[in-house]
Amino acid sequence: MSDHRAFRGVWIPADIWMNRELSLQEKVMLIEIDSLQHPERGCFKTNKALAEFFDLSPSRVSRIIARLEQAGWVRVELVKEGKQIVERRIFMSRSLGGAETQEGYCGNASNPSAETQEGYCGNASERGSGVRGSTPRGSDKPSRPSDDVRAVFDHWREAMGKSDRTVLDDNRKRLITKALDSYSLDDVKSAITGCSLSPYHMGENPGRKRYNELGLILRNADKIEQFIGYAEQPPANVHRLDDHRPRPKHTGLDQANAAGLTPRADGTFSL
Incomplete structure (x- = not known):
């Protein structure tokens, strides 16, 4: 070629x-x-x-x-x-x-x-000349379909089971807008879907805590692409919470790594 x-x-x-x-x-x-x-x-x-x-x-x-x-x-x-x-x-x-x-x-x-x-x-x-007309044509400028920010927020609220009291505040607007500057609407929604398909992030972890806030999902490109990958291939949880069988010594570390957590020097993990 x-x-x-x-x-x-x-x-x-x-x-x-x-x-x-x-x-x-x-x-x-x-x-x-x-x-x-x-x-x-x-x-x-x-x-x-x-x-x-x-x-x-x-x-x-x-x-x-x-x-x-x-x-x-x-x-x-x-x-x-x-x-x-x-x-x-x-x-x-x-x-x-x-x-x-x-x-x-x-x-x-x-x-x-x-x-x-x-x-x-x-x-x-x-x-080859590089001198074609350069006057901006505002009327030809395409606009994002209706309200992509609202569409992303509504998708997140529905996917995570949030209540009607969950609001689209300025911080969430900034997070979504920043993500849409680099990714398509479908990709951003796919990242949210991917997080909802991760048992660990949805609460099946030793602390029974959900890690599904927009601040995590849309934190940076690595996180967005990590969760897009989860949408394409959902992760399997390391163990079920009601499974009390003896587990390998490093199960917690393996589970943290699978969830994309970063180990700290004090033995804890950060998202």
Whole structure:
């Protein structure tokens, strides 16, 4: 597979670069998709190829593209032969250069590229100059669906069995907003689901204490990705609370490690 392109770099419009509704990964993926537009086929590079280029997992690429489609930046078409999908085509829903796209092609309509490789578009005069229109287009700026912060909060409250008295205060808003700056709505909700599937974090531990607050789940990238992993593969508890059989000497340490706790010098653990 060739990564040759008929331009000298990529150009990021101001309204993309300054957009707080998009994570950094979503921004660069959007620019990559835009740079790979083919007149008829849009960007037809596979998730695997995009994952190799960005050093991500194919599943992560899939979620990023789904988020961009949900936010109205791209549209996705699936080409089928019978029931089998033979190609996925991603078209830009709007131009990143100031003009509306035509059927997903944002290059120079009078001089579209010749047949491309792996979905690349090569209009050198436009993409190599780096001087396309840079006036922000506020009316074209996509907005996050209704209230993602509220959606995350409601999902957490329901998943953890919180009462109606649990409020969305400023601290929780900040935690959720910060997480949504780097992860999609689905990923943040998946992290919450993952925590709810962990017996240890839901109270099946020696202290019978729940570790399922947003402050823990959304504390940082490591925690978010840890709990996303739990959603994809729920952890098994080390032992049941009503199991009184003799346990190995280091069961507590093994359980703490499985729950992602950090040992302290005094023999206790921190989340």
